[in-house]
Amino acid sequence: MTYRIIRTLIAIMAFVPVASFDMMQPQSVALGGETYVYICTGPKSERYHKTSECRGLERCSKDVKKVTLAHAEDMGRTPCKICYK
Numbered sequence: 001m002t003y004r005i006i007r008t009l010i011a012i013m014a015f016v017p018v019a020s021f022d023m024m025q026p027q028s029v030a031l032g033g034e035t036y037v038y039i040c041t042g043p044k045s046e047r048y049h050k051t052s053e054c055r056g057l058e059r060c061s062k063d064v065k066k067v068t069l070a071h072a073e074d075m076g077r078t079p080c081k082i083c084y085k
């Protein structure tokens with residue numbers, strides 16, 4: 001029983017460094033804890049990006065838009081291979 005709790009704690013702790021790092025970048029996380037990603041609105045774009053500085057967005061022929069991660073996934077976007085390694 002204790003073992004399960006420890007495993008759960010380890011699983012949670014694995015996400016903490018990422019979460020606290022995001023907290024230092026207010027523009028990427030809203031107050032509700034919503035994660036924002038960047039997408040290119042061009043017709044050929046299928047990815048979403050962690051940062052607006054990503055190399056993958058430089059090739060974008062249209063506008064770069066900031067949307068929630070949930071919204072990007074709803075649109076069928078997949079994580080960019082450059083910024084989500």
Ligand SMILES: [Zn+2]
Pocket residue numbers: 048049050051054055056057080081082083084
């Ligand atoms: Zn990217």
